[in-house]
Amino acid sequence: MNGKRPKHVPVRTCVVCREKADKRTLVRVVRTQNGLQIDPSGKLDGRGAYLCEQTQCWERASSGDVLNQALRMTLTDEDRKRLLQAIP
Numbered sequence: 067m068n069g070k071r072p073k074h075v076p077v078r079t080c081v082v083c084r085e086k087a088d089k090r091t092l093v094r095v096v097r098t099q100n101g102l103q104i105d106p107s108g109k110l111d112g113r114g115a116y117l118c119e120q121t122q123c124w125e126r127a128s129s130g131d132v133l134n135q136a137l138r139m140t141l142t143d144e145d146r147k148r149l150l151q152a153i154p
């Protein structure tokens with residue numbers, strides 16, 4: 067023990083693959099009154115979920131119901147399109 071604490075890095079979990087990653091490498095999506103919004107700044111109010119950088123996670127998020135469950139909403143076609151357009 068050298069008394070040093072490891073630097074605190076906020077970690078979040080991708081809702082699709084369940085892999086934990088540094089918050090900065092994940093993209094937040096938020097349920098808003100206007101449907102699902104991509105929130106790169108992480109500042110939007112509302113129930114949010116994180117997706118990692120893998121294209122397949124975004125594809126699965128847009129085609130499956132992972133986000134419906136995570137955000138307790140029903141993705142519209144618009145929402146799904148928005149996800150596909152936002153693939154990192």
Ligand SMILES: [Zn+2]
Nearest residue numbers: 080083118123
């Ligand atoms: Zn993922």
